[in-house]
Amino acid sequence: MIKHFFKKLGFSQAPFAGGIQPNMRKETEHSPIEVCPLPPLLIMPIKQHIGQACSPLVAVGDHVLRGQKIAKAEGYVSVPIHAPTSGQVIKIEDYAIPHPSGMGLTSIFIEPDGLDERDETLKPIEDWQHTDVSALRERVRMCGIAGLGGAAFPTFIKLVQDQRNPIETVILNGIECEPFLTNDHRLMVEHSQEIVLGMQIIMHMVGAKQGIIAIEDNKSDAIECMKKAVNHDDMGLDIQVLSLPTRYPQGSEKQLIEAITGKQVPMGKLPMHVGVLCQNIGTTHAIYEAVILGYPLTERVVTISGDAVPQQGNMLVRLGTSMRFIYAQRGLTDFDGLQILHGGPMMGERLRHPDIPVIKSSTGLLALSQDFFREAHPEEEPCIRCGHCSEACPIRLTPNLLADHCRNEQLEKAADYHLFDCIECGACSYVCPSHIPLVHYFRFGKGQAAQVRREQNFAEASRQRSEFRDTRIQREKDEKAAKRRKVRATHTPTEPNQGKE
């Protein structure tokens, strides 16, 4: 009631708790998506999503076509990987993947033959409205689609119809709240029709009646384009375009749901438990391509930006393209003293070198100069308990108190302070006047807790093993004793024996 009154007065501009308003630096928002040329070599790591890694289906020397499955999914939370172009498999070995540690993973090296021939086995599903929902779901899985917003969670898992938790609303996440990134923005401007069609497919698949395309108000051209595309459509589905005030981290699934519906996803539950499904713009476009065109996921839009990039812009890049090759397309060849980021500046990873392939989760490639970085990372100073971190936290944690518990490795206390609810959005670190790397401490705490759990499991397992061994030995002893007694009972003991004892 009071909230409503304040809303009427225009006071309540906060759609969800906390949040920050960083300098968005969307310098590439008007750069059309350009097609990145084929690189001389494509490197496909066998894991580009959250979940289990794939296992290679091809051998060295095999000729592959674009869209041909080259690695098959293992387990449920996994999606296959496809050749990004036609060419020859020249080797399969470990190669660096986008990870701050610089660690490697089995990768399939493909030398393009330049013909870019497509594998035509997957046929378009034109009559998708009358196609079985499970067939569409299988298509999405087969095409290797994982969330293209950065998390890369296998998309088909979310596209289910559950009788107990029917999905009423599909939210299309066009928020793109990370500074610098504009790949979703450009997709919405240039491919609005396809995205709306993709959204209709999703709504059909989950049986949703309402669709909301949520876009932050700093992308007015995208809002207009999407509105036009929605009006143009004649499917008769209830789809509306919603403009939300710009605020980080509104693009986070749970925060977006809170901002739009006012509902919070209960702890330990999923968006579908409040009747909502969120999909990323790029993912929706990929679903359109998979269903309507029959194309597996072999390319994505990447924003190349940052103060060290001479020609910032957006590019349609084949998965597996080396970042160095992409930077070179934008005029950046000398990486001396530069910091390279994979993803946005708030949640992205810092990479050690640019000789790393683009994968399904690569939303952006940033190159920032040393000055820019030093500004962001001065020395850590003591916490003055100003509470700005608590105000900025979209989960309503108390980051400074939580960081203390993590630093002191008081893991039980940290868990009590909801360490595991932290989404690592970085809003707290961003506002901290003492420059405390709060998120870093939370990651440390989570890692330590995982380690403790592993050790506990190990200890528990060895305890059980040793107990089992003890009982086995005891049992064997008992059995032996019983046997002896039996033998003794049959051979009646003689008198002298008794006397001896």
Place this chain on the structure above:
Amino acid sequence: MLIHLSSPHIHGGDSIRSQMMSVIWALMPAACVSVYMFGWLAVFQISSCMLACLATEWLTLKWMGRSTSPLGDASAALTGLLLALTLPALTPWWMTILGGIFAIGLGKQVYGGLGYNPFNPALSARIILLISFPLQMTTWVIPLHVQLSGLNLYDISLAWTLFTSGIAALPQAVDAMTMASPLGYVKTAWTQGIDVNTALQSYDYSYLNAFIGREAGSLGETSALALLLGGIYLLARHTITWHIPASFLATVAVLAAIASTVDPNHYTPPLFHLLAGGLMLCVFFMATDPVSSPVTPVGQIVFGVGCGIITWSIRTWGGYPEGAMFAVVLMNCTVPIIDHYCRPKVYGQARKKV
């Protein structure tokens, strides 16, 4: 250089220094009023107190073998300014400097420096001074009377004499220029059985004077207007939030309103409470000191209400006429437990079943 691999890779640009500087800027109206009211005497008090704080900070850091870079964060300068503004204009120079040493040495550095002090450093020093030197710490100069008595505090040499030699230099002037503060006067009257209204009339109390700062009081505590301006600036700059000031002021006002409605002859009215003594300074600048106040919004409200109750109780029933600073320091002790029990409900957390 440390290699930061962990996100986020950008920062909002806020720093401890900018936080402290915004509080110093917010204190400027009050500092200017004090200079206007008490002339050079205020300049000497403020600058000597700030210098004492900075010197103590530098010496203690050197002594402990730590880096002296925290000197640049302006926190010691802020403590000095805050402490000076709580001192009476006629505080002898050595007491001012002692106060600065207490504030930084005993109030802050013994606990481990900035961020670790459980109590507000300026207030703890002020309390040490008040308990140690009750006479000097309650000898208030009335700005209005200074001009009437023919003493010109804008005269730098006279002010210097008063600052260095103290009251003893001009004993005949002291009676003319000093007086009990309104709070102290009313309290004394009350113990003598005089009712509140008569006491205020005989004191020649005026709400307007108290608001703009022409009643007797410490250097920076007299003008509620200047302190309000500073407080509004801090709220607008988002250095502090509304929770502590609002709950603190509201609690004092509500308690005073209830009591004075029940027995107007015995209890002073709410507006008198709000404008009197060091309340405004404590509300906007002491209680909101980030280090020694709670982090969570609910905790801040609990803290503010606690401060309000203790302030009003000490003013009404306590041995001292003013209780705001004791209230803040007493509530400072409760901060860890308040923070523990007033954590906000996190996203998606179910409401606790009663």
